[in-house]
Amino acid sequence: MKKSNIYFLLFVIGLLLNACTYDFIVKEELPPIDTTVDILFATQIAPIFTNGCVACHKTGGQAPDLSSAALAYSNIKSMNLVNTATPATSLIYTYPSPTTTIHTWKKYSAAEAQLVLTWIQQGAKNN
Ligand code: HEC
Numbered sequence: 001m002k003k004s005n006i007y008f009l010l011f012v013i014g015l016l017l018n019a020c021t022y023d024f025i026v027k028e029e030l031p032p033i034d035t036t037v038d039i040l041f042a043t044q045i046a047p048i049f050t051n052g053c054v055a056c057h058k059t060g061g062q063a064p065d066l067s068s069a070a071l072a073y074s075n076i077k078s079m080n081l082v083n084t085a086t087p088a089t090s091l092i093y094t095y096p097s098p099t100t101t102i103h104t105w106k107k108y109s110a111a112e113a114q115l116v117l118t119w120i121q122q123g124a125k126n127n
Contacts, residue, residue, distance in 0.1 A: 030110055039119040040127050042069045048112045053096075056105060064092075073126045087120040 039045065046069035049057070057066040064075035076082055081092035088094070093116050095103045108116065119125075 030114055033114060033118055035118055035121070038122055038125070038127060039115055041073060041119065041125060042127065044115055045119050046072055048108070048115070052106055052108075052112075076124075082120050082124040084120060084124055087117060090117075090120050090124075093117050093120060 033039075046066075049066035049072050050068075053066045056062045057064055059065050059067055059071070064072070064079050064081065066072040066075065076092050079091075081095075082090045084090075093113065094100070096105075096107050097113050098107050098110050100107055
């Protein structure tokens with residue numbers, strides 16, 4: 001085989017292998033949430049903040065201070081980060097959402113975003 005043909009063959013094989021890689025991208029499947037059961041702020045929402053946000057959103061750091069459940073709740077309320085009339089527009093939900101382009105520091109996982117949105121839809125209670 002001519003050298004140029006071998007290169008062409010390798011090029012085609014490369015294209016084929018490359019095309020196959022797209023098959024491996026699996027979309028994250030979310031387990032359904034029972035929205036009739038209250039999401040609890042203290043045990044389900046606040047831990048998302050203490051695990052993923054307090055590196056920056058701590059006392060003396062970036063607002064809102066999310067360093068404890070009590071502080072997180074009062075700051076979310078005082079900074080108007082929840083909108084119970086149109087929950088999907090709440091900043092505490094949209095700002096670090098998985099698809100955000102404004103807050104690239106840290107994003108919710110899809111499951112975390114779903115929990116936060118459901119909690120707001122249920123009235124953003126301090127429960
Ligand atoms: C690496 C640092 C860092 C981490 C981690 C981080 N943030 Fe932020 N966050 C910032 C900075 C800096 C700003 C302000 C600048 C901006 O708007 O991006 C901000 C702004 C915000 C705002 C907007 C506040 C306002 O004034 O309207 C919200 C809401 C927010 N962050 C929520 C979160 C949540 C929830 C998490 C955890 C999932 C998180 N952040 C994790 C750095 C961080």
